[in-house]
Amino acid sequence: MLMSQQQSERTRVKRIPKRGHYDREMIDAILDEGFICHVGFVADGHPFVIPTGYARVGDELYIHGSAASRMLRELSKGVEVCVTVTLIDGLVLARSAFHHSMNYRSVVILGTAELVTEADEKYKALEALTEHFVPGRWNDVRWPTELELKATSVLKLPITEASAKIRTGDPVDDDDDYSMNVWAGVIPLKLTPGEPIPDAKLAEGISPPEHVSKYSR
């Protein structure tokens, strides 16, 4: 269900308000395009920021990892987290050093992550995580065993207190600088897949399926 976001004081984009967006359609589009988030949490009074994969299912963001990992153990305690997803779209080259910038789309979600304990939800979350990673992969691979499920922790974070921040388009220079003899514009950047590299131990005669050979982000 798409819903209009609560624009909380904590997630409000303050300095350049026109870059702030609070509608779920925009937020979900960014979350669904990215696949790496940076999870911030406080442990022993210190902030930590750890990169990890994620998947969105409806109004929840799922992350997972080894039940033995420090991050999963900390987050399982029900502490507050900040999950940030950042897509870099380009380098913005202005005529002045001061006005250089980046084109990007980012989402910040605040809240408390909750350990998923219900077996069916956990299994569905692992399927979603695999499918978000490489769409079409889940049906081709061996599914998790009981032991593997036990070794994996899955956490969910409700997408309720969230905001997106977006910058697009040309540099914005000071009026006086437009007459300078300096090239200005945008160098676009895109995370691009290369030619798939088969596992050294891949049995002969197994060619990459479409979800690999036609993979794109």
Place this chain on the structure above:
Amino acid sequence: MLMSQQQSERTRVKRIPKRGHYDREMIDAILDEGFICHVGFVADGHPFVIPTGYARVGDELYIHGSAASRMLRELSKGVEVCVTVTLIDGLVLARSAFHHSMNYRSVVILGTAELVTEADEKYKALEALTEHFVPGRWNDVRWPTELELKATSVLKLPITEASAKIRTGDPVDDDDDYSMNVWAGVIPLKLTPGEPIPDAKLAEGISPPEHVSKYSR
């Protein structure tokens, strides 16, 4: 100066120790290849994670932003931060859902950021930030004015408590799964620059300089 890193309890890679690296050469190589970091800090008791540019100069990591931004104001108070830089190198497709992974190189730096107040160091940091963003750019553009310097805060974080985490190579599957009729391997990923897009207001006859037309990461 390259120095061997203190392997602190907080930055030690615990769960898969072979992925942990503490030598400065490795850490610096990752920091110098990336250009976006995620800065984690605690404000009003809540963790926040914000993406921003950075540059390394010797043993210091510099970040900058509007003096008016929430992050810069918070960090200027001398609070603890965690700065994480993540380079995504590929998607690791195993025969089991459980062993899917990512190839990546990441650096985590813990410490307290300090506001740069000395004018010369601040100016040099802004040059380094511009040059790290697009090498060769600084000498082509208009340099910061007194007013622009006042509107910009620069912070530095010593690279003393830091670690790198790296995963490379093929998937690692369970012995029994190698006989499965499933493609396994790596889809490499790379942040790739596209054709430069000139500013709509660019004066006629200004063609992109080499630092733009030959830009690569």
